[in-house]
Amino acid sequence: MRRPLSLRTLVPVVALAAAALAVPATASQAAPSAGVGAAVPVASGVRAPAPVVPLTVGDAPAVPTSVAEPAAKAVTARFVVTYHGFSAPARAAFQRAVDYWSTQVTSSVPITVDATYTALGPGILGSAGPSSVWRDFAGAPKAGTWYVDAVANRRHGSQLDPSPDVVARFSSSFGNWSFGTGSAPAGTYDFQSVVTHELGHGLGFLGAGIVSSGQSSVRLLGFPIAYDLATRKGTTKLLSLPDGSATLASALTSNAVTFDTTKVRGVNGGKPASLYAPSTWQQGSSYSHLDEATYRAGDRDSLMTPKLGSGETIRSAGPITKAVLKAVGW
Known part of the structure; x- marks a missing residue:
């Protein structure tokens, strides 16, 4: 039985509401947008709030599962974490997740994380995500495309803004955390796994896809996030379908959405990666995760399922997650 607990990303720059913000799609249609708040032109580019991406606590596997961790690699990015209120075990587990990601992405610009351990609302384990997304900055890989803070800074060659690149909050009042270095026992939730997942979203594993009242969009305030450039249904790019249309809404809830790049196919047996696209849209879970049924607990690519x-x-x-991150600017 699924428990109604969720891990939700937080974007602190502009408050995000449950309802979608409508932005013009065509002269006669309006498409919902994944974020709330206006894009803000600044000297170095254009900045906007990023969408929310939750991790839902799901059914426990029949037996506890653990995926073997890879051998240690050299550090290729420096993460600077500001901790607030963490217990020693929680901080140690959080830092292990940070240390892992510091060997998986490469940047000459420090990646800043603001992390708070505090009591949250009922059923909320925590939240994390990029402070904002940026487009049309000096060094941007593609014009008219949003990139998360850490990627934008990497491509620009310096911090575009002094705000943290990733903001994270986790519940100090949740009673079933496992903070240890060993596998999480049955009945507990592995804190390090949760942090590793959410930092993945903060580093760019997220798109602008949304369905609201039968309409749809894969653009944030009129522009795609880098992730959206590679999403498809079959051979059809989702960005080629009209924003605000029932056609796009149907595609996003078809159980047939994929992330398709040469690198993804190269690590996935020549096939695109299946994304989570259930027939009923689940805001924050749909589209910005790998498919739960395809990459089950114990699969090497199960980290970024919902x-x-x-x-x-x-x-x-x-390998699929790493290939996706390459596609979004790493």
Whole structure:
């Protein structure tokens, strides 16, 4: 039985509401947008709030599962974390997740994380995500495309803004955390796995896809996030379907959305990666995760699926996740 707990990303720059913001799609249609708040032109580019991406606590596997962690690699990015209120075990587990990601992405610009350990609302395990997204800055890989803070800074060659690149908050009042270095026992939730997942979203594993009242969009305030450039249904790019249309809404809820790049196919047996696209749109879970049924607990690519069961331990990104991050600017 699924428990109604969720891990939701937080974007602190502009408050995000449950309802979507409508932005013009065509002269006669309006498409919902994944974010709330206006894009802000600044000297170095254009900045906007990023969409929310939750991790839902799902069914526990029949037996506790654990994916073997890879051998240690050299550090290729420096993360600077400001901690607030963490217990020693929680901070140690959080730092292990940070240390892992510091060997998986490469940047000459420090990646700043603001992390708070505090009591949250009922059923909320925590939240994390990029402070904002940027487009049309000096060094941007593609014009008219949003990139998360850490990627934008990497491509620009310096911090575009002094705000943290990733903001994270996790519940100090949740009673079933496992903070240890071993696999999470049955009935507990692995804190390090949760942090590793959410930092993945903060580093760019997220798109602008949304369905609201039968309409749809894969653009944020009129422009795609880098992730959206590679999403398809079959051979059809989702960005080629009209924003605000029932056609796009149907595609986004077709159980047939994929992330398709040469690198993804190269690590996935020549096939695109299946994304989570259930027939009923689940805001924050749909589209910005790998498919739960395809990459089950124990699969090497299960880190970025939308659900984490008790007793499930997955603390590393699989080859598909790494290929997706390459596509979004790493």
